[in-house]
Amino acid sequence: MGISRKGLNACAAIFAIMGFAGAGWAQSVAGAEEYTRACASCHGLTGHGDGPLAEYMSIPVPDVTQIRARNNGVFPMLEVIHLVDGRSGLRGHGGPMPIWGDRFEAAVASEMGDVGTEIAVRGRVLALATYLEAIQQ
Numbered sequence: 023m024g025i026s027r028k029g030l031n032a033c034a035a036i037f038a039i040m041g042f043a044g045a046g047w048a049q050s051v052a053g054a055e056e057y058t059r060a061c062a063s064c065h066g067l068t069g070h071g072d073g074p075l076a077e078y079m080s081i082p083v084p085d086v087t088q089i090r091a092r093n094n095g096v097f098p099m100l101e102v103i104h105l106v107d108g109r110s111g112l113r114g115h116g117g118p119m120p121i122w123g124d125r126f127e128a129a130v131a132s133e134m135g136d137v138g139t140e141i142a143v144r145g146r147v148l149a150l151a152t153y154l155e156a157i158q159q
């Protein structure tokens with residue numbers, strides 16, 4: 023275990039993204055890119071649940087621009103983070119929604135060491151949750 027050099031570099035990169043002027047911009051661009059790459063196939067480019075894969079899902083793909091509206095006007099940030107991450111098992115097992123925490127972890131694991139990987143995974147999930155918050159209607 024222990025924090026590897028690459029892990030520290032990852033921390034530094036994330037602090038840099040969070041700390042500098044324009045942090046909000048970096049967050050939303052990161053989230054938007056990630057969303058387009060990983061989520062739009064089901065949830066649709068604009069989030070209305072109408073991506074090309076949606077028709078093949080066994081259950082309806084939710085409109086992710088309506089999360090706040092469905093939750094009495096409050097965006098449930100923490101719940102969304104856990105839901106997208108999926109590793110906490112907050113959502114019932116066996117749902118068709120991929121466990122993004124596991125996928126993101128697998129994507130970077132070999133490069134960053136345990137701690138760096140976890141920080142990178144949380145950064146990606148947080149960027150996505152922040153993006154979802156921004157597209158609520």
Ligand code: HEC
Binds near residue numbers: 079086
């Ligand atoms: C393979 C299709 C698919 C992909 C890709 C996908 N989702 Fe989903 N998503 C679903 C389905 C189906 C549900 C509803 C059932 C469930 O929660 O498993 C859902 C539910 C959700 C919910 C809960 C919405 C609500 O109102 O309860 C959120 C938030 C969400 N997805 C975000 C994302 C994000 C962010 C990504 C990309 C990292 C993503 N999804 C990628 C299929 C997908």
